[in-house]
Amino acid sequence: xxxxxxxxxxxxxxxxxNAQNLFNSPKNNMKDVLKSDCCWLGxxxxxxxxxxxxxxxxxxxxxxxxxxxxxxxxTSFNLTVKPYKEFQIRLFFYxxxxxxxxxxxxxxxxxxxxxxxxxxxxxxxYGYENYxxxxxxGSYNWFENFKRGFFFVSYNYQLLNPGSKLHLDRWSxxxxxxxxxxxxxxxxxxxxxxxxxxxxxxxSGVRWAIAKKFYVESAVYFYPVKNSQLPWDxxxxxxxxxxxxxxxxxxLSYGNWIANRFPGRPAGMxxxxxxxEWKILFTFIW
Numbered sequence: 001x002x003x004x005x006x007x008x009x010x011x012x013x014x015x016x017x018n019a020q021n022l023f024n025s026p027k028n029n030m031k032d033v034l035k036s037d038c039c040w041l042g043x044x045x046x047x048x049x050x051x052x053x054x055x056x057x058x059x060x061x062x063x064x065x066x067x068x069x070x071x072x073x074x075t076s077f078n079l080t081v082k083p084y085k086e087f088q089i090r091l092f093f094y095x096x097x098x099x100x101x102x103x104x105x106x107x108x109x110x111x112x113x114x115x116x117x118x119x120x121x122x123x124x125x126y127g128y129e130n131y132x133x134x135x136x137x138g139s140y141n142w143f144e145n146f147k148r149g150f151f152f153v154s155y156n157y158q159l160l161n162p163g164s165k166l167h168l169d170r171w172s173x174x175x176x177x178x179x180x181x182x183x184x185x186x187x188x189x190x191x192x193x194x195x196x197x198x199x200x201x202x203x204s205g206v207r208w209a210i211a212k213k214f215y216v217e218s219a220v221y222f223y224p225v226k227n228s229q230l231p232w233d234x235x236x237x238x239x240x241x242x243x244x245x246x247x248x249x250x251x252l253s254y255g256n257w258i259a260n261r262f263p264g265r266p267a268g269m270x271x272x273x274x275x276x277e278w279k280i281l282f283t284f285i286w
Contacts, residue, residue, distance in 0.1 A: 028246045029285040038213040044285055048079040051281035053094070057190075058270045059104055067133030067270055070102045076279065086118045086125075106191050106192065107134040121158040127151070133191040140191060147185045150201075151259035154179035177219075178204040187230055199228045209243075234260045239276070244283065251281045 029044060054073035061068055081089045090113040096103070098259050111134070115127010130149035137226040159174040160167045166174065183199040205219035218238040238259060239254030256276035259269045279286040 005136075032247075041286065046080070046083075046286035047245075048077065048286065049248075049281035049283045050075070050077045051251075051279060052076070053277055053279045056274050057104055058275055060269075068102055069098060070104060071098070072103075073106065075098055079282070086116050089114055090116050094189055095157050100105060100207075105139065107135075108133045109136050110134040115152075119156060121139075121156065124153065125156065126153040145191070148183065148187060148191075150181040150183050152179055152181045171209050171213050172226070173207075173209045176204060176205045177206070186228070186230070190228070195230065198225070200224055202218045202234075212238075213244045214242055229268075232258045233268070235257055235262045235265060236260050241279075245285070247283060247285045249283050251279070251283060253279045253281075255279075263275035 029041070053076050054071065054138055057070045058067055059070070060066070066114065067173050076095075077089045077093045077244055079093075080231060083089070086176055092111040094107075096107070102184070108131070111129075111131050113127060113129040115124045115125065117127070128149055128151050131145065132145035134145055154177050157176045158176075159176065159224035160172060164172075166172065179202070181201040183201075184201045185197050187193060187194055201221055201223060203221040205217065207213045207215055207217040216238075217240070218236060220236045221234055223233065234257065236259045237255070239253060239257075241251065241255075243251050243253070249264060254276050256271075256273065258275075259267065259271035261267050
């Protein structure tokens, strides 16, 4: 399985690099490529990416007697539609390329976000995000999952200006994003048993776009309602990668989003760097 995974990653990287060379001129969207103004071309109202992902999932078996490692890998497709200004509908599709009896049942085929997302300095974002085990095989009730999504509000503040010593090129920036999330109902990791209601999470993210579109990021989380933090809820998250929003660009990222605990706090579940998710994505903007 590891050899298959390495082969897939190598193949995708090779194809992606060839595509990068093919479209090496500065084309921001499909209008630049097709030289046309029809059908929303050049309006940046539809964007997304397609590619591959892989990560290791460590979990307790149903008898809670031992840990299992499951290597998940597959294809992903992200689609963002902006019907009006910064109001966005975001869809994240996942299709597994490996299926075996060790596959955890809660893995999702779809995440979705609806809201006002503004990346500019000193602006608010707000909306609804759902990262529940939404599956197309009928194993979960989509309405029940909808009740378990997050309503959020966040604020984007950019620290650097062109004269800053850390401003290495026109891409350099440090962004702080304090946020508050509210979840009406939350469940166990399997997405079945209700564990509580009215979960509140406060925190802040920081992202440093260093230079040449390379970035590092992290976030810290605080749970003001006692006992609402579950074993997989993190104290902090972290990630890094290469990001270029324009069409026909390759993006590589790593993110570790669950179960990280600050030193001195007991670990809720087994998690380390190898449990992070790697993605290789090819972008497009209509």
